Amino acid sequence: METVALSDISLTIYKGEFVAIMGPSGSGKSTLMHILGALDQPTSGKYILDGETVEKLTEDELADIRNRKIGFVFQAYNLLPRTTALDNVMLPMSYAGVSDQEQKDRALRFLELVGLQDRVHHSSNQLSGGQQQRVAIARALVMDPAILLADEATGNISSAQADEIMGIFQKLNDKGHTIIMITHEPDIAHFAKRIIYIKDGKIGEDILNKEQKKI
Amino acid sequence: MNIFKLIITSYRNLAVNKLRTGLAVLGIIIGIGSVIALVSLGQASQQAVQSQIQSLGSNLLTVSPGSQTSGGVRGAAGGRTTLTYDDAKAIESSSKITTVKQVSPVYSSRGQVIAGKSNTNTQIYGVTANYASVRQITLASGSFITARDVASNTKVAVLGPTVVDDLFDGNTNIIGQEIRISGQSFKIIGITSSKGGSGMTNQDDMIFVPLSTAQKQLFGVKYLSSIYLEAKSSDVMIRAQNQVGYLLLSRHKISSPASADFTIMSQQDILNTVSQVSGTFTALLSGVAAISLLVGGIGIMNIMLVTVTERTREIGLRKALGAKKKVIIMQFLIESVILTFTGGLIGIIFGVGGFYVYTKIASSTFVISLSSVFLAFAVSTGIGIIFGWYPARKAASLQPIEALRYE
Ligand SMILES: Nc1ncnc2c1ncn2[C@@H]1O[C@H](COP(=O)(O)OP(=O)(O)O)[C@@H](O)[C@H]1O
Numbered sequence: 001m002e003t004v005a006l007s008d009i010s011l012t013i014y015k016g017e018f019v020a021i022m023g024p025s026g027s028g029k030s031t032l033m034h035i036l037g038a039l040d041q042p043t044s045g046k047y048i049l050d051g052e053t054v055e056k057l058t059e060d061e062l063a064d065i066r067n068r069k070i071g072f073v074f075q076a077y078n079l080l081p082r083t084t085a086l087d088n089v090m091l092p093m094s095y096a097g098v099s100d101q102e103q104k105d106r107a108l109r110f111l112e113l114v115g116l117q118d119r120v121h122h123s124s125n126q127l128s129g130g131q132q133q134r135v136a137i138a139r140a141l142v143m144d145p146a147i148l149l150a151d152e153a154t155g156n157i158s159s160a161q162a163d164e165i166m167g168i169f170q171k172l173n174d175k176g177h178t179i180i181m182i183t184h185e186p187d188i189a190h191f192a193k194r195i196i197y198i199k200d201g202k203i204g205e206d207i208l209n210k211e212q213k214k215i
Numbered sequence: 216m217n218i219f220k221l222i223i224t225s226y227r228n229l230a231v232n233k234l235r236t237g238l239a240v241l242g243i244i245i246g247i248g249s250v251i252a253l254v255s256l257g258q259a260s261q262q263a264v265q266s267q268i269q270s271l272g273s274n275l276l277t278v279s280p281g282s283q284t285s286g287g288v289r290g291a292a293g294g295r296t297t298l299t300y301d302d303a304k305a306i307e308s309s310s311k312i313t314t315v316k317q318v319s320p321v322y323s324s325r326g327q328v329i330a331g332k333s334n335t336n337t338q339i340y341g342v343t344a345n346y347a348s349v350r351q352i353t354l355a356s357g358s359f360i361t362a363r364d365v366a367s368n369t370k371v372a373v374l375g376p377t378v379v380d381d382l383f384d385g386n387t388n389i390i391g392q393e394i395r396i397s398g399q400s401f402k403i404i405g406i407t408s409s410k411g412g413s414g415m416t417n418q419d420d421m422i423f424v425p426l427s428t429a430q431k432q433l434f435g436v437k438y439l440s441s442i443y444l445e446a447k448s449s450d451v452m453i454r455a456q457n458q459v460g461y462l463l464l465s466r467h468k469i470s471s472p473a474s475a476d477f478t479i480m481s482q483q484d485i486l487n488t489v490s491q492v493s494g495t496f497t498a499l500l501s502g503v504a505a506i507s508l509l510v511g512g513i514g515i516m517n518i519m520l521v522t523v524t525e526r527t528r529e530i531g532l533r534k535a536l537g538a539k540k541k542v543i544i545m546q547f548l549i550e551s552v553i554l555t556f557t558g559g560l561i562g563i564i565f566g567v568g569g570f571y572v573y574t575k576i577a578s579s580t581f582v583i584s585l586s587s588v589f590l591a592f593a594v595s596t597g598i599g600i601i602f603g604w605y606p607a608r609k610a611a612s613l614q615p616i617e618a619l620r621y622e
């Protein structure tokens with residue numbers, strides 16, 4: 001049986017936007033995010049990323065785009081098992097040919113940014129859900145990506161920590177990075193400048209958030 | 216991603232499942248180990264046979280009575296009695312024969328030998344004076360049969376060291392003593408140096424007497440059992456074979472070489488036959504060993520496929536974070552090569568060790584050709600690449616999002 005996860009999606013997101021995507025569970029948010037992150041491709045339709053039609057790119061070109069332009073925080077964190085927080089954060093840099101020393105310096109800086117400086121050498125299965133989520137955020141930020149995609153990135157962490165993460169996102173956005181995050185918490189969505197509601201695979205509402213919350 | 220890091224990562228991944236990794240490596244250990252051991256064994260036995268045959272004499276041709284269909288029906292004309300002393304004389308004096316340096320006619324038969332209270336049954340060789348130089352026999356003491364001995368049918372004997380052991384308990388101070396061969400008394404004039412060898416090729420278990428004495432006094436025959444020829448050089452062996460062959464054909468009044476009542480073989484012919492037999496045997500053993508290596512390789516492929524399936528999510532994640540196909544292929548190839556290389560290394564140690572133990576037990580020489588060791592390394596690495604290729608390709612072509620969803 002064929003499941004239709006998304007249909008009739010027509011959406012343009014410009015450079016420098018800060019978008020929150022909201023909607024009930026199973027509405028297709030993650031599927032949309034995977035397409036935006038060049039991880040998945042629509043069965044029909046077209047996705048143009050930074051001027052390039054994604055369907056026409058080779059696998060290796062896509063890998064390169066994911067590596068350099070996109071930072072992805074997965075809903076299920078997806079850390080490498082039996083691997084330290086530090087090594088997990090270093091992973092995307094190892095595919096970009098960054099020198100060992102710089103990999104380490106940068107990974108340590110971003111782990112500190114998400115408040116995990118004292119968990120650097122813990123293996124991923126020794127970390128709590130919230131800690132794993134923060135490692136995943138550090139990993140998404142470490143390549144300084146033009147586009148940051150976060151799928152329920154604050155789902156498992158305290159609201160104080162969530163606010164801190166939002167502060168990081170906003171600072172990044174102020175520097176010109178595009179941020180797209182999925183959340184079902186209205187509180188979190190209000191940190192964004194634009195909120196898109198999805199229901200049953202279709203775009204319901206697409207509104208500008210005039211009262212953006214600032215940290 | 217540098218190779219060094221990939222190797223460390225692969226090593227860590229393999230260490231997660233130590234038992235499984237160990238069992239997969241075991242297949243390669245057994246394969247490489249048996250290949251090394253059996254190939255070394257084959258090479259060693261071939262070398263041993265070759266050096267033994269070469270020690271029989273250089274540029275040596277052997278003329279034997281009987282047709283060339285050895286093992287089949289012997290030539291009808293006289294069977295084993297077709298070679299005569301006159302044939303040997305003719306070869307020596309013919310102006311048509313330009314490639315033969317020395318001719319040594321021989322009549323040999325078994326005989327009972329008695330010395331005091333000891334007795335033995337050994338091969339009695341009736342020879343001429345140049346037998347020693349044609350067959351490269353040296354004397355430990357005394358002197359060899361002379362032309363004068365042959366001319367005057369003297370009853371003198373030269374003993375091989377095995378015979379000395381059997382009759383005199385190894386006491387070599389026996390020159391001048393008497394022995395009785397087939398009831399007739401012979402004076403010992405020399406003892407040959409040991410040449411080694413065993414069974415049919417044992418050159419130490421024989422007694423030499425003058426050819427004329429053997430033919431007339433001991434055995435009462437007029438024919439020869441063989442004529443040994445020394446060619447002038449190794450380059451003219453075939454020409455010598457032909458020249459002597461045609462001379463004997465015309466002497467025996469036979470028109471077609473196919474119905475010749477004699478056979479001329481060179482050392483090379485004998486060597487070839489023996490090498491062929493032992494080569495076939497080595498190839499057969501190596502084939503069996505190679506099959507076990509193939510099975511080991513399939514085991515590696517199997518383990519790598521399991522690994523790829525187990526780590527589908529990890530592969531998906533790596534690709535999602537920017538790993539290109541080549542990097543994924545490299546990672547899995549390195550894992551399988553680490554498996555087979557380690558297996559090869561341990562296999563070589565076991566194979567060489569096993570062969571060493573064999574040489575100790577069989578008291579043969581321990582020689583390992585470096586090339587076979589390098590070949591084993593190359594083969595084990597190659598097996599890693601060949602059998603790791605398919606699983607690695609499979610891993611690299613996984614779709615990132617499908618792989619991430621995999622449970
Ligand atoms: N691999 C898949 N195969 C089939 N259906 C899927 C798959 N992944 C998601 N879906 C379906 O697509 C729809 C959207 O899923 P998803 O994008 O994960 O929703 P959300 O993230 O909004 O909760 C759901 O109905 C889900 O069951």
Ligand SMILES: [Mg+2]
Nearest residue numbers: 029030075151
């Ligand atoms: Mg989701």
